[in-house]
Amino acid sequence: MTTPAPHPSSEPCRICGGRLLSAFEGLLLGDTPVLYGLCEDCRSLLLPEPTWLERAYNTAFSPDPDSGELQRTLFVQRVLRRFRHHGLLQPQFRSLDFGCGKAALIRLLLDQGCDAWGQDAYPRAAYAVERVSAAWPEGAFDLITAIEVIEHTLDPVGTLLDLRSRLAPGGLLVVTTECFDEKAHGPDWIYLAQEHGQHITLFSAAGLRAAASKAGLAHRLALPWAGKDFLHVFTRPEHSLPAWGRLRVRMSHRRRERRARKDACA
């Protein structure tokens, strides 16, 4: 097997600092050719020097290419309910949804009596406008969620550090992202999301853990969605999650997600 050539960009992996190798080509926004870089060390997939990002965020896509947002929000809400039921979260908690988009998760949590807040650099919080701003809300949070955000970041470790600093003692950071697997994923991987050009940091499973560890966070739990590990839970290293709680959540997750799929077909 031949070793891939070095990536022509001199930018190192923004997760671990490793050297980038040439992976495969892509076409973003319908008109911008790119060459994906594979990190020699953490095996994550990156787009270095993303000069198109401003245009990518200033373009109004219609229809919205992210048609899964609502399904994803309902999935996260179900998972949080399991966390509460099995003692990983208190019945009432203070939460922050980072990069909250339309704020659907915040609305659902507010309706359940939680003290839910959101931060978004581009606020368009249709469902909870009074709870969201581009500035960070004051105080600490028992739960911080970053749903489909981390793969958009130019500085993933710095972002995780920011989130960690806002966790209350014993707080949970919940991150969703699909992990890159170089044996399974190629130029046709749907999660490259080339139509909007915003997925620039695609973590391998090892890369995600490495970034979290650099940010002073410990990976505690991964839960699947549609057959793949998708939702990751981190805490500060000094706060673990009870083993029995994790086990019950895993078992309940498997059973209840199966039922949710059946209900969707009913």
Ligand SMILES: [Zn+2]
């Ligand atoms: Zn790397």
